[in-house]
Amino acid sequence: MKVKKVLSSLLTVVLLIGMLIIPAKAAVKQYVDVEVIKAEERVSYMTPNEEDTLQYVFTSKSQGKWIQIYPQEEGILRVSEGVNVYDKSKKIITGIKDTEDGDIFIKNVKKTDTFYIKLPDVVKERVIVMAYIKKDNVSTLKNNILYTQSGKNKNVYQTFNITKRSLQNIYVAPVSYNGADVFFYVQRNEKKKWVSVSKAMKSAANDHVQKEFATALKKGQYRLVSKAAENQVYQINLTNTPITSKYQTKKSKAQKVKLGTTKTNVYTDTEKASRYYRVYRKTARKKRYIKVRSDVTSGNIKIRVYKKGSNRCLKTMTLKPVQTKTYRLKNGKGTYYIKVIKSGSKMSGKYSVQYK
Structure with a gap:
């Protein structure tokens, strides 16, 4: 049985996609x-x-x-x-x-x-x-099922529901590397009108490119709008993970990140406020780093680092979708603040702040 390894750090599992999806103990x-x-x-x-x-x-x-x-x-x-x-x-x-x-x-x-x-x-x-x-043209998509969809050279609309604020991974993969890419975006039902909550994304019909896209969505009814040429077939999988992690929007209440740990959260398209985190450097004799990661579908995440007692920004980093950056703390021992800023009206997805 052959498998396809989804080239994405967004999941810790490997999607087994071959002639069938075969669990380890399946009959x-x-x-x-x-x-x-x-x-x-x-x-x-x-x-x-x-x-x-x-x-x-x-x-x-x-x-x-x-x-x-x-x-x-x-x-x-x-x-x-x-x-x-x-x-x-x-x-x-x-x-x-x-x-x-x-x-x-x-x-x-x-x-x-x-x-x-x-x-x-x-x-x-x-x-x-x-x-x-x-089954083709499934009208309602459910979590953790791999669907197969034929290209129609026109939009295909498939609804799905979000019951809690969640990280939503969307896997879209053309089966044939024939140049017929798949384009798609997400809409939410707002007062009986469908409003786009993501930019248009592309899953390229070739190897070693992104096939999985992360977005964060609030509770509601959504639909996936996809389009591919008639000479293409593509596969779709939705993986939904409810997010209960808390965050702080005031510097005075910044969430502490302990040494050797990581804080992870999401931005939905409706969440705008910046978030604050803090780390404590006990001694200047050891090298310490702040590592941040962005897993979003569009827009950017900006990171600003400050030292307690000063309003001067020590470092500004801009993270594009699916990017990691590291900053070495250089200003002695003490408390450092990390400000996470959303950039882009339709930016949504996951981010993490690590202290090491």
């Missing part, structure tokens, strides 16, 4: 040397032990055979790598190929359609095939 169901594959609808869960893996295994007994595939639902037919897919006239179907895993995605599949795969003329050991339907 594997196998059908051996069948004459017909009934492609059922599959839901890919991102939490362990919620999904079984269904495999069709063919031995030398089936070598050279044509095997029919009958879709059991409408949607996108996904067939694992290593075999070609043919239509009812036994003409090969190009489909949309997953550049990393080699799987084939066939859009707009109906229950009345018939497809075929052709097994090799010689099967020395065995051939394993996975064929299933992914």
Whole structure:
């Protein structure tokens, strides 16, 4: 089973995206040397032990055979790598190929359609095939489910709900590195009107680029607005983490960051006030640092460092989306204040302040 490692420091988990999402203890169901594959609808869960893996295994007994595939639902037919897919006239179907895993995605599949795969003329050991339907155009997105969406060359609208102030990670990944990027943004329902709360973002159809985007949202109803060309299929996953961390907006009540610890919080699009943190440098004989990180979708975070007893700013740092910077304390022992400032009307996401 192949995996895709999501290139992002926003999560500490690795999203397993291959022919199926397979938890470590998931059961594997196998059908051996069948004459017909009934492609059922599959839901890919991102939490362990919620999904079984269904495999069709063919031995030398089936070598050279044509095997029919009958879709059991409408949607996108996904067939694992290593075999070609043919239509009812036994003409090969190009489909949309997953550049990393080699799987084939066939859009707009109906229950009345018939497809075929052709097994090799010689099967020395065995051939394993996975064929299933992914529901397309899901209207409401739920947390921790990997959805598959076809490109339509127009906006696709999919709603989701936030029940508490949260960090919302949005994973959007084109399956084919064919230059057909996916563009998307987030809107909130405000008095029955949809208002954009993020800038337009892009998930590029190539390797080693950002596929996951962090935003912070208050309680409410939202929708993901996405758009891709018709020759693209892309995957979507929402990971929502409620945030209960407190913060202080007055210097006199600055939140203490102890040596060797990190304070993490978020800015939603509606939160504007600056936040204050403080650290205490016990001795000047040891080097001490303030490390700050920004994980936001748009705008910047500004950091200003002050020494207690002075209004002079010792250091100003501007952090762009997904950036880390470190400042060495150089002004002797004592208390230092760190001011975190939001920059940009639609800036939202996570930040952290570390004292080391």
